Amino acid sequence: xxxxxxxxxxxxxxxxxxxxxxxxxxxxxxxxxxxxxxxxxxxxxxxxxxxxxxxxxxxxxxxxxxxxxxxxxxxxxxxxxxxxxxxxxxxxxxxxxxxxxxxxxxxxxxxxxxxxxxxxxxxxxxxxxxxxxxxxxxxxxxxxxxxxxxxxxxxxxxxxxxxxxxxxxxxxxxxxxxxxxxxxxxxxxxxxxxxxxxxxxxxxxxxxxxxxxxxxxxxxxxxxxxxxxxxxxxxxxxxxxxxxxxxxxxxxxxxxxxxxxxxxxxxxxxxxxxxxxxxxxxxxxxxxxxxxxxxxxxxxxxxxxxxxxxxxxxxxxxxxxxxxxxxxxxxxxxxxxxxxxxxxxxxxxxxxxxxxxxxxxxxxxxxxxxxxxxxxxxxxxxxxxxxxxxxxxxxxxxxxxxxxx
Amino acid sequence: xxxxxxxxxxxxxxxxxxxxxxxxxxxxxxxxxxxxxxxxxxxxxxxxxxxxxxxxxxxxxxxxxxxxxxxxxxxxxxxxxxxxx
Numbered sequence: 001x002x003x004x005x006x007x008x009x010x011x012x013x014x015x016x017x018x019x020x021x022x023x024x025x026x027x028x029x030x031x032x033x034x035x036x037x038x039x040x041x042x043x044x045x046x047x048x049x050x051x052x053x054x055x056x057x058x059x060x061x062x063x064x065x066x067x068x069x070x071x072x073x074x075x076x077x078x079x080x081x082x083x084x085x086x087x088x089x090x091x092x093x094x095x096x097x098x099x100x101x102x103x104x105x106x107x108x109x110x111x112x113x114x115x116x117x118x119x120x121x122x123x124x125x126x127x128x129x130x131x132x133x134x135x136x137x138x139x140x141x142x143x144x145x146x147x148x149x150x151x152x153x154x155x156x157x158x159x160x161x162x163x164x165x166x167x168x169x170x171x172x173x174x175x176x177x178x179x180x181x182x183x184x185x186x187x188x189x190x191x192x193x194x195x196x197x198x199x200x201x202x203x204x205x206x207x208x209x210x211x212x213x214x215x216x217x218x219x220x221x222x223x224x225x226x227x228x229x230x231x232x233x234x235x236x237x238x239x240x241x242x243x244x245x246x247x248x249x250x251x252x253x254x255x256x257x258x259x260x261x262x263x264x265x266x267x268x269x270x271x272x273x274x275x276x277x278x279x280x281x282x283x284x285x286x287x288x289x290x291x292x293x294x295x296x297x298x299x300x301x302x303x304x305x306x307x308x309x310x311x312x313x314x315x316x317x318x319x320x321x322x323x324x325x326x327x328x329x330x331x332x333x334x335x336x337x338x339x340x341x342x343x344x345x346x347x348x349x350x351x352x353x354x355x356x357x358x359x360x361x362x363x364x365x366x367x368x369x370x371x372x373x374x375x376x377x378x379x380x381x382x383x384x385x386x387x388x389x390x391x392x393x394x395x396x397x398x399x400x401x402x403x404x405x
Numbered sequence: 406x407x408x409x410x411x412x413x414x415x416x417x418x419x420x421x422x423x424x425x426x427x428x429x430x431x432x433x434x435x436x437x438x439x440x441x442x443x444x445x446x447x448x449x450x451x452x453x454x455x456x457x458x459x460x461x462x463x464x465x466x467x468x469x470x471x472x473x474x475x476x477x478x479x480x481x482x483x484x485x486x487x488x489x490x
Contacts, residue, residue: 114489115489143489145489178487179487179488179489183488183489184486184487184488184489185486185487185488186427186484186485186486186487187429187482187484187485187486187487188427188429188451188452188454188461188484189452189487190487191429191452191454191456191457191459191461192452192454192461194456195454195455195456198456208489208490209487209488209489209490210487210488210490211485211486211487211488218407219482220429220431220454220457220459220480220482221487223431223457224454224456224457224459227456227457228456231456238490240490241490251487318489318490319490320489320490
């Protein structure tokens, strides 16, 4: 009976832990017991749950042993880190079924406009066929972000025996470096990178980047993205990581014609950081969600972005990670249905997305599913509701009325 | 009709007229012609973007502000920072 209160893995961790070392735990109390009853003063509480009678916190092995004897405690678990590997997120969006139908992105060109790409990464080697530097630093990915993004969109999983295979594992990759080694750059460099990708006849462009602040899609970077779509190129753009408040989609996520992508987790919940719409001019963005939480994908040689898994892979979260899922999906669909225009592709993706919630400003039309899109299983889209109030809306109205704004 | 220069950016240009600023100048003429005109005015032309079209420049804030008076200039924007997400 005693042993049942402590999870086996936690027991092992307790046995190995030096005296006094804090261990992250989740403590479940008996249903009839109040929230405060089992909280040993030595338990450093980090979160109290309402949905289940449980508390998360840190405790030493000694404190956990004391909790074990507490009659109010039902169970204590080790609070393990959660990962969404590509071997979880890629199947979640239906990619393996599309691969099985014969579509792996082969012959489709995706352009990663980012921090560069490690062209020698085993998962990408031989498929990054065109590169260009707009950062002034040289093309090498000395940050790691672009390589991670490329791996999600089109890595083939060679270094992991296929475990961390990207969405379109046979797509051709072009890469423009527009962000420096510190992960930052200028709007004009992004514009140059997008223009270059269009000139090189890329079919899908991935932009896992953006500026701060809500925007209305009229800025030069957004206009460049829309012009690229007018040239027949699909653009997948990150919504931003400024959630959970409304009106947090930055440029170029606010561009009218691009597909703007928010981030969900592997349980199909929206992440708190994923930027919410509407745009500053009250349009619906993001239109769709893809997995972007604790994604393990390619690690550029010599870089430390994210939480390194080994020399070839690293874990990172963000709408940056959700967006290349969409890019890979577009590559698969363009191989299967080459005549799709960017607008038709966008309509197909949002129409076949799995609806996650009623709040369109948060969830868009749902989480993308490439297999449903491939099958053409679309549903009618719900009407766009009235936009939520702007933050500080009343104050802004007063300032405008008295001529201060 | 929206202003050619956003009020916040224009205010910044007025505050420090001598400062060198990075700007994206969207134009209604051929971008190469616009780049030549901007270079004649002393601007350092960093890039010419044909998709929009636009010219990316560095120039004194006061000169940047004056571009709003040119009929061939559609808008002048700050070349803002972007970052990974």
